[in-house]
Amino acid sequence: MKTRRDFIKISAAGTGAAAIGLHSLKLRGFSLLGDENEQTPASDEEMTPYPTYCEVCFWKCAGWTYVDKKGNIRKVIGNENDPHCNGRLCPRGTGGIGMYYDEDRLKHPLIRETKPDGTQYFRKASWDEALDVIAEKMDKLRKEHGPECLALFSHGTGGKLVSHLVKAYGSPNISAPSFAQCRGPREVGFTATFGEDVMSPERTDIRDTKCLVLIGSHIGENMHNGQIQEMSAALENGATIITVDPRFSTAASHSKYWLPIKPATDMALLLAWMHVIIYENLYDKEYVEKYTFGFDELKEHVKNKTPEWAYGLTTIEPEIIRRTAREMAAASPRVLVHPGRHVTWYGDDTQRSRAIAILNALLGSWGRRGGFYNPESVHVPNYPHPPYPKPKRSWKDAYPPGKYKLVSEVLSTGICDATIPNPDLDCHLRGWIVYGTNLMASLPDQKKTIAAINNLDFLVVIDTMPMDITGYADVVLPECTYLERYDFLRTSPHREPVIALRMPAAKPKYDSKPNWWITKQLANRLGLQDYFQWENIEELLDWQLKKIGSSLDEMKRVGVKKYPREYDDLYNLENLEDFEFNTNTGKIELYSTELEMEGFDPLPNYTRHPEPPEGYYRLNYGRAPMHTFSRTSNNHNLWDLMNENSVWVNPKVADLWEIKNGQYVWLKNQDGIVSSFPIKVRVTERIRWDSVYMVHGFGHTDKKLRRAYGRGASDSELVSKVYLDPVMGGTGMRSNFVTFLKEKPGNNREEVES
Amino acid sequence: MKEELFVSGRNIPNIDPYLHVWHWQIPLYLFLGGLAAGILFFASYYVVTDKEKQMPYTVKWAPIIAPFALVLGLGALFLDLKHQLYFWRLYTTVRITSPMSWGAWTLMLITPMSFIWVASYMKEMFPNWDWKFEILNKFEAWIIKVRVPFAWIMMALSIILGVYTGILLSAFNARPLWNTSILGPLFLTSGLSTGLATIIWISKDKNERKLLSRIDLILILVELFLIIHLFMGFLASSAVQTEAAALFLGGEFTVTFWVFVVILGLAFPATLEALELRGYHVPAWVPPFLILFGGLVFRFVMVEAGQITRFLY
Amino acid sequence: MRYAMAIDTAKCVGCGDCVVACQTENNVPHGYCRDWIVETVSGSYPNVQIELRSERCNHCDNAPCVRCCPTGASHIVEGGIVMVTHNECIGCGACIESCPYDARYSHPEGYVDKCTFCKHRVDKGQNPACVDVCPTHCLHFGDLDDPNSDVSKALKNRNWKVLAPEAGTKPQLYFLI
Numbered sequence A: 001m002k003t004r005r006d007f008i009k010i011s012a013a014g015t016g017a018a019a020i021g022l023h024s025l026k027l028r029g030f031s032l033l034g035d036e037n038e039q040t041p042a043s044d045e046e047m048t049p050y051p052t053y054c055e056v057c058f059w060k061c062a063g064w065t066y067v068d069k070k071g072n073i074r075k076v077i078g079n080e081n082d083p084h085c086n087g088r089l090c091p092r093g094t095g096g097i098g099m100y101y102d103e104d105r106l107k108h109p110l111i112r113e114t115k116p117d118g119t120q121y122f123r124k125a126s127w128d129e130a131l132d133v134i135a136e137k138m139d140k141l142r143k144e145h146g147p148e149c150l151a152l153f154s155h156g157t158g159g160k161l162v163s164h165l166v167k168a169y170g171s172p173n174i175s176a177p178s179f180a181q182c183r184g185p186r187e188v189g190f191t192a193t194f195g196e197d198v199m200s201p202e203r204t205d206i207r208d209t210k211c212l213v214l215i216g217s218h219i220g221e222n223m224h225n226g227q228i229q230e231m232s233a234a235l236e237n238g239a240t241i242i243t244v245d246p247r248f249s250t251a252a253s254h255s256k257y258w259l260p261i262k263p264a265t266d267m268a269l270l271l272a273w274m275h276v277i278i279y280e281n282l283y284d285k286e287y288v289e290k291y292t293f294g295f296d297e298l299k300e301h302v303k304n305k306t307p308e309w310a311y312g313l314t315t316i317e318p319e320i321i322r323r324t325a326r327e328m329a330a331a332s333p334r335v336l337v338h339p340g341r342h343v344t345w346y347g348d349d350t351q352r353s354r355a356i357a358i359l360n361a362l363l364g365s366w367g368r369r370g371g372f373y374n375p376e377s378v379h380v381p382n383y384p385h386p387p388y389p390k391p392k393r394s395w396k397d398a399y400p401p402g403k404y405k406l407v408s409e410v411l412s413t414g415i416c417d418a419t420i421p422n423p424d425l426d427c428h429l430r431g432w433i434v435y436g437t438n439l440m441a442s443l444p445d446q447k448k449t450i451a452a453i454n455n456l457d458f459l460v461v462i463d464t465m466p467m468d469i470t471g472y473a474d475v476v477l478p479e480c481t482y483l484e485r486y487d488f489l490r491t492s493p494h495r496e497p498v499i500a501l502r503m504p505a506a507k508p509k510y511d512s513k514p515n516w517w518i519t520k521q522l523a524n525r526l527g528l529q530d531y532f533q534w535e536n537i538e539e540l541l542d543w544q545l546k547k548i549g550s551s552l553d554e555m556k557r558v559g560v561k562k563y564p565r566e567y568d569d570l571y572n573l574e575n576l577e578d579f580e581f582n583t584n585t586g587k588i589e590l591y592s593t594e595l596e597m598e599g600f601d602p603l604p605n606y607t608r609h610p611e612p613p614e615g616y617y618r619l620n621y622g623r624a625p626m627h628t629f630s631r632t633s634n635n636h637n638l639w640d641l642m643n644e645n646s647v648w649v650n651p652k653v654a655d656l657w658e659i660k661n662g663q664y665v666w667l668k669n670q671d672g673i674v675s676s677f678p679i680k681v682r683v684t685e686r687i688r689w690d691s692v693y694m695v696h697g698f699g700h701t702d703k704k705l706r707r708a709y710g711r712g713a714s715d716s717e718l719v720s721k722v723y724l725d726p727v728m729g730g731t732g733m734r735s736n737f738v739t740f741l742k743e744k745p746g747n748n749r750e751e752v753e754s
Numbered sequence B: 001m002k003e004e005l006f007v008s009g010r011n012i013p014n015i016d017p018y019l020h021v022w023h024w025q026i027p028l029y030l031f032l033g034g035l036a037a038g039i040l041f042f043a044s045y046y047v048v049t050d051k052e053k054q055m056p057y058t059v060k061w062a063p064i065i066a067p068f069a070l071v072l073g074l075g076a077l078f079l080d081l082k083h084q085l086y087f088w089r090l091y092t093t094v095r096i097t098s099p100m101s102w103g104a105w106t107l108m109l110i111t112p113m114s115f116i117w118v119a120s121y122m123k124e125m126f127p128n129w130d131w132k133f134e135i136l137n138k139f140e141a142w143i144i145k146v147r148v149p150f151a152w153i154m155m156a157l158s159i160i161l162g163v164y165t166g167i168l169l170s171a172f173n174a175r176p177l178w179n180t181s182i183l184g185p186l187f188l189t190s191g192l193s194t195g196l197a198t199i200i201w202i203s204k205d206k207n208e209r210k211l212l213s214r215i216d217l218i219l220i221l222v223e224l225f226l227i228i229h230l231f232m233g234f235l236a237s238s239a240v241q242t243e244a245a246a247l248f249l250g251g252e253f254t255v256t257f258w259v260f261v262v263i264l265g266l267a268f269p270a271t272l273e274a275l276e277l278r279g280y281h282v283p284a285w286v287p288p289f290l291i292l293f294g295g296l297v298f299r300f301v302m303v304e305a306g307q308i309t310r311f312l313y
Numbered sequence C: 001m002r003y004a005m006a007i008d009t010a011k012c013v014g015c016g017d018c019v020v021a022c023q024t025e026n027n028v029p030h031g032y033c034r035d036w037i038v039e040t041v042s043g044s045y046p047n048v049q050i051e052l053r054s055e056r057c058n059h060c061d062n063a064p065c066v067r068c069c070p071t072g073a074s075h076i077v078e079g080g081i082v083m084v085t086h087n088e089c090i091g092c093g094a095c096i097e098s099c100p101y102d103a104r105y106s107h108p109e110g111y112v113d114k115c116t117f118c119k120h121r122v123d124k125g126q127n128p129a130c131v132d133v134c135p136t137h138c139l140h141f142g143d144l145d146d147p148n149s150d151v152s153k154a155l156k157n158r159n160w161k162v163l164a165p166e167a168g169t170k171p172q173l174y175f176l177i
């Protein structure tokens, strides 16, 4: 059964009565006479704190949810003992209560129905009904095509349990946009070099560094809490910051050196830095000698990569390239060339990440204080369950054999490819579960995503908000927010092994449910109850905690618990200790034997990338410190801080186009795609004249997001051209070009309202 | 290029991007306060100087308007309050540093006095008038007896009121346009002038009008002089004040101010009055109407424009 | 005792955390704020500078808002904190007009509200909410009369400026530059 999945705006179902206007009816000043308490800050002593860890981004800072005597959640404050946040949440974490209070939340399960006249709408359903429908579809899929035809997209903590369910069901196709659209190239590039990846939170020892090099990593706007705190501490301690960014980022403004690089030419700069460091004999000789493989090849490789050569490509003056290289070397080994996080830029990103890794190796910073530390995490045992069935097929079958051998996680775009039927594929993916990711905003090339969705038998979306992706679902399940639920323990690695508990501070609002309940219910219906032998998640957590010498009761009291390291090897190469790297040669591979074997360049090469055609500008995008992607744009607390994005335009460009500051324009990209909504122009000197910049995550098209709807424009819809990374399938998204339309273009959206 | 913006999206109603806390109520209140002050000043002045007989309209008839103006003005002020149920808090304390406070107290005193003043002339104005209650008649008799000292007090209060309408604004250092000591005398003069215009409009006594027109002419000249002084002061002052003045010298208030306030509201009626004094026939209502209108516009412009001006930092 | 705050513009990243923390701590209604961030950009590409400032009421030593308040609702308490007593305020707006920093706003309930330096926390020996949340540690609070206070130490070896000193209000927010 193939339906053309119309985009439905969740509307008829579940509109809460808007409380607008009531306020103005009150006699001014009257309510104060009655109830003074509401207006005054509640004192901490009068409130009850419940431990949690934040889910507004993937840094997962631990904190306390404060609940007042009336049961209202009043604030979320960081946990002092948590190394992710040191007692201070970032603006999004502090504003996390806005997710709980959002009146536009998903309130009940919804099922897609078709009227006799063919129009589709969402019907409000009970949980039993919705879960039955999903179980029935999953069961049918399993029987008719095999469980491998199911795929799960999952991002965020709650996804772990859903993954467990999908693995028990028998599918290996579990993906998130945080690999092929984010960290992927970095992890593959670093693993090829050091045999280990960078992890999350990054193992970067920013706190103790003397020289921090940021290559397009806009810490300060990228608000990953630990990093921003440590960067500030490093500044305080007099560290040098070198920022390479075509835009004058906030980090650039706090840096000693800002290298306003021409976009897409970073590789040339990195090679020139290597050239200077090697040919001026500035590298860490003992370290390189002891640990690395392929130094001579590298030396030969960068022989001609002089700063003068790089100047012609990057527009960075040779003298500055030399000065900054010397500055790094002077700080070595306490220098950190930051690997970045969202690194899927131009399609040669694994190679760029390799270059960054190599540079770090030359400077001897891996395994050293002020460079990359050796993180450790607490090993929490899994609750006993039968082994997962062995899948017979996977998403990789959609590609020629051997392709993407180095890929360490499932490609989200690979799932899309495997969903679109093709003659070489005996079976395509037919069912998707989407948990906690808004694919419409996070995957590039929306046309392809929609094509994949149109080939599905069913699409289930589990979300908290009526985000764009929910409009394509057959069944929508409303999850409660992180403040209203238990989740798995946080066990992410850090300097000290540490665990954190999330527990509910309030009952789920509306008819929403936690992911553990949802998955357990589905498991029961699918005959997978053996994989869920616990009654409720408290039992599971308590069992796990007791295995590691704690208990649920203890964790409810402390929220965060640290464990001693197994070995004293935080800086495991500090004194040139013996070490065998997990690579083919057992060494840090400056020259990658692995890449060579797979037919890729063993040493990174500079490649030229497309440039904007006449009248077009490179579309550059990034983060705003007060928002996380598209998920917070309707959060009232954060909406107050920033309620739309703007497009940054250099004054010279603005003059040329006769565009004024504050004027609204539509953006049109090289493929003729026009932004659904106009976007406000910010004329600013902080941006080059060959590119424009906008914050990702705005321009929502669903009216149910009453605050976010139509505010600003979406970069995602303009990223239609993708440059695939041949090594690992990452989607290079920064070679899209836009031009300005000053008049409203014809309406190019088709939508069905119900 | 220099750029300044709120990163945190600050957009508080009536404060961003421009301060607009005071709307029509405050200028109207200032206008009516000034007008009442003018009327009451001249009424009491002519009683004190024993010219009651020559100036019947000034002393008896025009003051009828004053209590209405004051009550209306107070009403406007009340409407402007955002926390109205606490209005009474004004009268639980005296704040010497707050013009708003002593303004409120002045009004508290002068408003009933204006009623009493009018009441004390009721029988003279309407011979058939009767107070019905003996106590009221007695009170009236007593007031008439102490009318001269009563007038002295009211004259003092009316000056305070007139000055207050200007000081209210000029006390706000934060708004460069208001931050000048000329505003006090300017508003006082303008208040007196609008008061006079009202009396002139009402008066049916030729001699009285002639005398008042002469005074008004002087007041208008003083006003014009003060306005020139005001701008000279601004232009010789700090950047923020130069910028404030620029609103009137090419900026968005230029036409409103120079055409409606200075030309139509001052210069033109002054010319008409001068012509009238020389014996030319001018419709009696025209100059006072223009003066009143100009005075009203003047206060609106000052309150609006003042809120736009701010310190640059 | 003289409470004051120092804001390190060399560290602030303009994230607005101080603004949200104030909002949740003090129940500031949506659409209003007691503190806010200003960014100024000067120069031209590629020679650009920016300054990021977290601003709030300056708790002026010579506070015009207190002087002009007709009811005494605006007043100064121990340590120089400028406070507004909600049920003495008539909402006349005089103090809003008098503040050169636009630090006050009219609360939807009618009274005027603004930063209190989190007196309810400071009284208990805690820092204001915005200070305690700032991820870059760029806000410093304390007693200027105490040489060991966070704010005194922050001011000791750095250049600083105050905003609109020419307004004569003697502001007590110090911006480290």
Ligand SMILES: Nc1nc2c(c(=O)[nH]1)N[C@H]1C(S)=C(S)[C@@H](COP(=O)(O)OP(=O)(O)OC[C@H]3O[C@@H](n4cnc5c(=O)[nH]c(N)nc54)[C@H](O)[C@@H]3O)O[C@H]1N2
Pocket (backbone or CB within 6 Å): A055, A155, A156, A158, A177, A178, A181, A182, A183, A341, A342, A435, A436, A437, A438, A439, A441, A442, A443, A444, A462, A463, A464, A465, A467, A479, A480, A481, A482, A621, A622, A628, A629, A630, A631, A632, A696, A715, A716, A719, A733
């Ligand atoms: N154009 C463009 N595309 C990008 C990026 C970009 O900068 N520009 N960035 C890329 C990067 S780096 C990444 S990591 C990805 C991120 O991509 P996503 O992970 O898709 O990010 P979000 O947009 O935050 O979507 C999260 C979804 O989870 C929902 N959600 C939030 N909390 C919960 C919860 O507790 N339970 C459930 N069930 N749902 C929840 C939100 O409502 C939202 O729909 O996007 C990538 N894609």
Ligand SMILES: Nc1nc2c(c(=O)[nH]1)N[C@H]1C(S)=C(S)[C@@H](COP(=O)(O)OP(=O)(O)OC[C@H]3O[C@@H](n4cnc5c(=O)[nH]c(N)nc54)[C@H](O)[C@@H]3O)O[C@H]1N2
Pocket (backbone or CB within 6 Å): A057, A058, A182, A183, A215, A216, A217, A218, A219, A221, A222, A223, A224, A244, A245, A246, A247, A249, A261, A262, A263, A264, A265, A266, A340, A341, A342, A343, A345, A620, A621, A622, A623, A624, A625, A626, A627, A628, A629, A734
């Ligand atoms: N507040 C907030 N913080 C976040 C997130 C969020 O949603 N909100 N998301 C988190 C996640 S999942 C991720 S992956 C990270 C992403 O954070 P980063 O890894 O720091 O992000 P990027 O998007 O790679 O970097 C954006 C910067 O790269 C610059 N840039 C663009 N093109 C080029 C180029 O050719 N060369 C160079 N050198 N620079 C270039 C842009 O001008 C911009 O300043 O942020 C994390 N932190």
Ligand code: SF4
Pocket (backbone or CB within 6 Å): A054, A055, A056, A057, A058, A059, A060, A061, A085, A088, A089, A090, A091, A092, A093, A094, A223, A224, A225, A226
């Ligand atoms: S960095 Fe901010 S949003 Fe992310 S987990 Fe920490 S507090 Fe939450």
Ligand code: SF4
Pocket (backbone or CB within 6 Å): C011, C012, C013, C014, C015, C016, C017, C018, C019, C037, C054, C133, C134, C135, C136, C137, C138, C139
């Ligand atoms: S929280 Fe700190 S870094 Fe963020 S805007 Fe406020 S003062 Fe600046």
Ligand code: SF4
Pocket (backbone or CB within 6 Å): C056, C057, C058, C059, C060, C063, C064, C065, C066, C082, C098, C099, C100, C101, C102, C103, C104, C114, C169
């Ligand atoms: S900053 Fe404004 S509100 Fe605060 S004390 Fe100074 S004048 Fe008053």
Ligand code: SF4
Pocket (backbone or CB within 6 Å): C068, C069, C070, C071, C072, C073, C074, C084, C088, C089, C090, C091, C092, C093, C094, C095, C096, C111, C112
């Ligand atoms: S609004 Fe309130 S606090 Fe402000 S001056 Fe008027 S009475 Fe005082």
Ligand code: SF4
Pocket (backbone or CB within 6 Å): C021, C022, C023, C025, C026, C034, C035, C056, C114, C115, C116, C117, C118, C119, C128, C129, C130, C131
């Ligand atoms: S000191 Fe308290 S009231 Fe003032 S801005 Fe900071 S958090 Fe808000």
Ligand SMILES: [Mo]
Pocket (backbone or CB within 6 Å): A178, A181, A182, A183, A341, A342
């Ligand atoms: Mo990411």
